[in-house]
Amino acid sequence: MGIITNLTRMWLTRSAKPFIFKNEYDQELPFAECDGLGLYVHIPFCKSICHFCPYCKVKYEKEQCDRYIDALIREIHLVGSQREGRKTATSLYFGGGTPALVADCLKEIIDALQEHFIITEGIGVELHPDNVTPSVLRILKNAGVTKISIGIQSFQEKFQSILGREQVDMASLQAALSEVPFETVSMDFIFALPTQTFADLKADIDTAFLMGANHVAIYPFIDFTFTSSNVRTMPKKKNGCFWMKSPVIAWRKDMTAVPSGHSPVKKKQSIPP
Numbered sequence: 001m002g003i004i005t006n007l008t009r010m011w012l013t014r015s016a017k018p019f020i021f022k023n024e025y026d027q028e029l030p031f032a033e034c035d036g037l038g039l040y041v042h043i044p045f046c047k048s049i050c051h052f053c054p055y056c057k058v059k060y061e062k063e064q065c066d067r068y069i070d071a072l073i074r075e076i077h078l079v080g081s082q083r084e085g086r087k088t089a090t091s092l093y094f095g096g097g098t099p100a101l102v103a104d105c106l107k108e109i110i111d112a113l114q115e116h117f118i119i120t121e122g123i124g125v126e127l128h129p130d131n132v133t134p135s136v137l138r139i140l141k142n143a144g145v146t147k148i149s150i151g152i153q154s155f156q157e158k159f160q161s162i163l164g165r166e167q168v169d170m171a172s173l174q175a176a177l178s179e180v181p182f183e184t185v186s187m188d189f190i191f192a193l194p195t196q197t198f199a200d201l202k203a204d205i206d207t208a209f210l211m212g213a214n215h216v217a218i219y220p221f222i223d224f225t226f227t228s229s230n231v232r233t234m235p236k237k238k239n240g241c242f243w244m245k246s247p248v249i250a251w252r253k254d255m256t257a258v259p260s261g262h263s264p265v266k267k268k269q270s271i272p273p
């Protein structure tokens with residue numbers, strides 16, 4: 001390990017002790033005493049890969065995906081049966097990747113989890129806009145999903161094209177959301193893209209609420225070095241620029257105005273895993 005890495009580690013951990021990787025969770029996941037336990041299930045498959053995306057994912061192949069789901073269900077029973085009875089968990093969230101690619105298996109995964117856990121505050125699923133169709137939404141709802149989070153990124157063609165994504169079909173999106181309602185409908189946006197202004201972002205947020213969202217999460221564009229993205233990031237220092245001060249931010253529907261400076265509701269975590 002290089003000297004800079006060592007110094008950074010010491011500074012971040014406030015300790016000169018080296019990291020020791022013990023593989024202690026390979027055999028056991030000690031969640032029994034954990035208060036406020038939340039469950040996260042990762043589905044690492046996507047129809048196509050976005051160049052800017054840092055998450056753990058591969059291009060969807062049915063056979064590989066089927067094997068993953070079988071292994072996932074076995075793992076759930078292996079971990080869940082390490083303690084007697086059903087442990088309370090506040091929430092269950094399916095992220096990705098694109099979990100809706102396995103929409104037909106979600107009920108089976110949720111049933112497996114519910115054999116070992118009591119989920120008290122609902123089940124969430126992350127969706128690609130292509131997944132927002134009445135038939136997929138109905139499958140999710142019937143499986144017990146209460147919250148959906150849709151990766152819109154932008155409703156504006158020029159920013160979707162910078163990100164290499166297709167323009168969102170707004171009429172279909174709105175129709176599907178009104179046909180199959182959910183308790184929470186969140187939409188993700190990426191901001192601080194080349195040429196993007198504050199007004200562009202505000203227009204996207206306003207449109208989200210018109211489309212049927214009741215929650216919005218915005219992420220400043222991050223150029224992760226290990227991705228193949230060639231999107232130009234904003235200059236690091238720009239005095240008075242709203243988004244240089246903003247980490248991941250969430251709005252609720254009842255907040256009509258974008259606040260100046262810092263946002264009123266900040267998510268505790270940064271980018272989800």
Ligand SMILES: C[S@@+](CC[C@H](N)C(=O)[O-])C[C@H]1O[C@@H](n2cnc3c(N)ncnc32)[C@H](O)[C@@H]1O
Pocket residue numbers: 052053054055095096097098126127128129150151152153188189190219220221222223224271
């Ligand atoms: C797992 S991802 C995407 C969900 C879904 N697969 C989709 O593509 O619509 C969750 C969110 O992270 C954000 N995100 C992804 N890459 C990012 C990046 N390089 N910088 C900032 N935010 C990013 C996007 O807003 C995205 O919707």
Ligand code: SF4
Pocket residue numbers: 045046047048049050053054055057096097098128151
């Ligand atoms: S942004 Fe979404 S669809 Fe694109 S690669 Fe990442 S997880 Fe997959």
